[in-house]
Amino acid sequence: MSGQSSKKIITVVGSTGCQGGSVAETFLTDAKLKNEWTVRGITRDTAKEASKKLASAGADMVAADVNDTASLVKAFSGSDTVFAVTDYWGAAGMKKDVEIQQGKNLVDAAKEAGIKHFILSTLYNATEMTNGKLPNIEHFDSKAEVSKYAAASGLPTTYFLAGCYMDNFPAMFRAADDDNNSNNNQPKTTWTLSIPLSPAGHIPLFSPRDDTGKFVKGIVARRDALLGADVRAATARYSPADLLDGWRAAFPGTPAAVRHVPDDQHVALLRGLGLPPHGAVELNENFRLMDGAFDYYGGKPLSLDVLVDGDRPTTWTEFAKKNPAFKDLV
Known part of the structure; x- marks a missing residue:
């Protein structure tokens, strides 16, 4: 019991999600971290299966x-470090003002609880980066607003900026049999990547479930040097x-190929997948942010030097190999 009490507590918001889940898993399983830290997982429902699984692992x-x-102040109480993430697409209901308020609640709670290191999952303001040309990427702008609030609060904060999720890309590949390109009278299947991005575009890809914990491990190891700093996490x-x-x-x-999808077709495709009009436009503008004229991180370099202990981020090839969408190809 004495060993347990000597450990510092890292409290993980969204511990059953992809970013928070990665942080919780890393601190529960890493040989060094698990002896130094206790993981406190925050979730809306401790009875759900994902929560029970984390509890059984020691959280x-x-x-x-x-x-x-x-409720957040109570949950944060006694913690040394908090990893905080908001969910625009889920808990915030795709509403910018709601995500901003939820983020401010996290900052206020951490400030009141006396948190020594607040690691905020955030993004840059896309409207500002593009001089108003892409004003509808609300999940960027809302998080950036929370970052400003955290900075003004005086809370000791490191800003974690996740890249574009690799998880979004398998669905952009489609398989089709080409009857005119046969081998031994068998049609050959070509996988086509359909993407609303020109050849000049660049996407900072990131596997949140695999790699968020690696970056947060590095942030915690270099706390003093990274207070007030941005950590741009992508492979x-x-x-x-x-x-x-x-x-x-x-x-x-x-066989594989790439096909450029015009913006209007991309928006229509997203609408067909069930997104509301503003959500479809938002995601399309998200791709336009990476299409050569602009950059997801405003042209700033990735923060791979934050990683420690020989950790490295997951490559797109590694991610694709283990993705269920391509299981028949392995």
């Missing part, structure tokens, strides 16, 4: 609500050709 699971600052900037090359490396001999 102290606590119920709290990002809309209820008092590399990939062009459409790079995506295709990486996919071919994962599945040698499988």
Whole structure:
């Protein structure tokens, strides 16, 4: 019991999600971290299966609500470090003002609880980076507003900026049999990447489930040096050709191609998938942010030097190899 009490507590908001789940898993399983830290997982429902799984792995699971600052203060109490993430697409209901308020609640709670290191998952303001040309990427702008609030609060904060999720890209590949390109009278299947990005575009790809914990591990190890700093977490900037090359490396001999999708078709496709009009426009502008004229991180370099202990980020090829969408190709 004395060993347990000597450990510092890292409280992880969204501990059953992809970013928070990665942080929780890393601190529960890393040989060094698990002896130095206790993981407290924050979730809205401690009875759900993902929460029970974390509890069985050693996490102290606590119920709290990002809309209820008092519940967050109670959940943060006694913690040294907090990893905080908001969910625009889920808990915030795709509403900019709601995500901003939820983020401010997290900052206020951390300030009141006396948190020594607040690691905020955030993004840059896309409207400002593009001089108003892409004003609808609300999940960027809302997070940036929370960052400003955290900075003004005096809370000791490091800003974690996740790259574009690799998880979004398998659905952009489609397989089709080409009856005119047969081998031994068997149609050959070509996998086509359909993407609203020109050849000049570059996407900073990131696998949140695999790699968020690695970056947060590095942030915690270099706390003093990284207070007030931005950590831009991505493997590399990939062009459409790079995506295709990486996919071919994962599945040698499988025909593949890339097809540019015009913006209007992309918006229509997203609407067909069930997104509301503003959500479809938002995601399309998100791609335009990476299409050569602008940059996801405003042209700033990736923060790979934050990684420690020989950790390295997951490549697109590695991610594709283990993705269920391509299981028949392995």
